[in-house]
Amino acid sequence: MSQLPPNVSALLDAVPIHNQQVKSRRGPSGELILTVPMELRWFMRPPVSWLLPVRRERSVALDKLGEQVWSACDGEQTVEAIVEEFAAHHRLSFHESRLAVMQFLRDLTQRALIVTVVPRKESGSENADAGEEQE
Amino acid sequence: MSITVPETWEIMRHSVQEARGQLAWCDRRHQRLLLSWSTCATRPDVQRLFSDYKARDSEAERKSRFHDLAQVDGWTGYRRRSSSAGAVRLTRAGRYEPVLKRWIELTIPWEVPHDGELEAELLAGFSVGNGTDSAAASVGREVWQAFGLRVEAPRDMKLVHVEPKPADLRVTFRRGRDEAVVRRLGMLRAWFNGDLTAWLEKEADKCPGILDACSPPGNALCDTEPAATSAVTFAGWEAGPRWRSLLGLRRERLDRAWVCPSSQTICHVMTLSFPGQPLRPEDFAVSCSAFKGH
Structure with a gap:
C-alpha cells in the first residue's frame, strides 16, 4: 500500500463533520446529491454577474459507498471508527479501508462538504471543540 | 526470504527487486518495521557498518546511548536509547546470508514503547528458504x-x-x-x-x-x-x-x-x-x- 502519511495518527483521531451549508436531495435514480454554495471569486461578483451567468452552488452525486461514508460523518465518530466500520462492512483490511476512506474524506474536504476537527494532541479528545479545523 | 510479523501490520512500501530492496510495515498509526536487503558478494565488515550507523544515529539525536544486541540467530545489531528519557527509540539488526549472498537488515523504530518480546519474535521470525x-x-x-x-x-x-x-x-x-x-x-x-x-x-x-x-x-x-x-x-x-x-x-x-x-x-x-x-x-x-x- 502507499506510504503512511506522517500525520496519519492525528488524522485517525480526527472527527469529520458535515458542512452545515450543504443541502442534500435524492437524484432521479436514487443517488444522494449534495449541494454546497460556492464562494464567489472577485471577478464573478457584480457587475460581471449581472451580465454573465454565474454558478452559485456546486453539486456532487454520491454512489452507495460514498453515501455510506457521508452518513458516517456525524460529528461523533472519529475517522478511525469510520474506517473500521467500512472495513467490517466490506470485509477489507483496516489498511485497505483506510486508504479508500481517507481519500474519499480528502475529496469531500476539498469540495467543502465536510470539515475535519483534529483534537489537540496535549489535551486529548476531550477538548475536540477547541481543536483546529482543517478545510 | 520470509518473515513473520503481527497480523495487524500491513506492508506500506515494497520492492520486488532481488538485488536490492525494502519492505516496510506499519500498524494503524506508525511504521513498525523496515526490512532491507542488498547484494553482497562477501560478508561485509559488520563492526564498521554498525559503527557508521551509530555515528549517523548520533548525528540525528545527540547523546544517544547504544546497547549492542546479544548475537541471536546470526543477527548483530544495537538498540538506540534517547539521551533524555532513556527509552529505546530504534533497534537495528543485520546479518549476512551466504546462500543468497545478501546483507539483510531489520530496522525497528519504536514510536510506541519498546517491546523486547516482539523484537525477539521479529528477529526469530526471519528465515531464508521455504522451509x-x-x-x-x-x-x-x-x-x-x-x-x-x-x-x-x-x-x-x-x-x-x-x-x-x-x-x-x-x-x-x-x-x-x-x-x-x-x-x-x-x-x-x-x-x-x-x-x-x-x-x-x-x-x-x-x-x-x-x-x-x-x-x-x-x-x-x-x-x-x-x-x-x-x-x-x-x-x-x-x-x-x-x-x-x-x-x-x-x-x-x-x-x-x-x-x-x-x-x-x-x-x-x-x-x-x-x-x-x-x-x-x-x-x-x-x-x-x-x-x-x-
Whole structure:
C-alpha cells in the first residue's frame, strides 16, 4: 500500500463533520446529491454577474459507498471508527479501508462538504471543540 | 526470504527487486518495521557498518546511548536509547546470508514503547528458504504471500510487479515472454452482481476466445470448501492486431476466475504464453485467505 502519511495518527483521531451549508436531495435514480454554495471569486461578483451567468452552488452525486461514508460523518465518530466500520462492512483490511476512506474524506474536504476537527494532541479528545479545523 | 510479523501490520512500501530492496510495515498509526536487503558478494565488515550507523544515529539525536544486541540467530545489531528519557527509540539488526549472498537488515523504530518480546519474535521470525512450505517446493513451486494473498507460482516464474489498491490486488509474474497475473478483488457487495461469466467476459474484452463455466479449481487453496463455488474459464488469445497473429507473436490467453466464499473475493488468474510451452492458470495455486499475517 502507499506510504503512511506522517500525520496519519492525528488524522485517525480526527472527527469529520458535515458542512452545515450543504443541502442534500435524492437524484432521479436514487443517488444522494449534495449541494454546497460556492464562494464567489472577485471577478464573478457584480457587475460581471449581472451580465454573465454565474454558478452559485456546486453539486456532487454520491454512489452507495460514498453515501455510506457521508452518513458516517456525524460529528461523533472519529475517522478511525469510520474506517473500521467500512472495513467490517466490506470485509477489507483496516489498511485497505483506510486508504479508500481517507481519500474519499480528502475529496469531500476539498469540495467543502465536510470539515475535519483534529483534537489537540496535549489535551486529548476531550477538548475536540477547541481543536483546529482543517478545510 | 520470509518473515513473520503481527497480523495487524500491513506492508506500506515494497520492492520486488532481488538485488536490492525494502519492505516496510506499519500498524494503524506508525511504521513498525523496515526490512532491507542488498547484494553482497562477501560478508561485509559488520563492526564498521554498525559503527557508521551509530555515528549517523548520533548525528540525528545527540547523546544517544547504544546497547549492542546479544548475537541471536546470526543477527548483530544495537538498540538506540534517547539521551533524555532513556527509552529505546530504534533497534537495528543485520546479518549476512551466504546462500543468497545478501546483507539483510531489520530496522525497528519504536514510536510506541519498546517491546523486547516482539523484537525477539521479529528477529526469530526471519528465515531464508521455504522451509515451512515443503509441499509447495516438492511440486516445484515457490510461495509468495502478502496483502492477504498467497500464491504458489512455478519456481521459474519471477515476481515482477505488485500493485496493491484497496480491494484490488494485482500480482504479475514473468518468465521470458510468458506472463501471469493473479488478482484478488474485494468489496463484492458494492459492485459484483454475481454473474462471474459476465465479469470475465468484460475482463477479456476484445480478446478472441471461449468462455466456459467449469468445476472449481482443484488447486484453489481457499480456506473453506472451494467446492462451494464455481469457476469460469476463458481460453483464447491476447488482444492485438492480426499481423501479430500471422507472425506467431500473439500469445495464448487462459483465464480462470472463481469466487471465494470465505473471504468474499474474486480470485482471477490470467496467463499469457506461447503455445509451445503453455502456461496455465492451474500452474498457480492461489489462496485468498485474507488478513492472516504475511
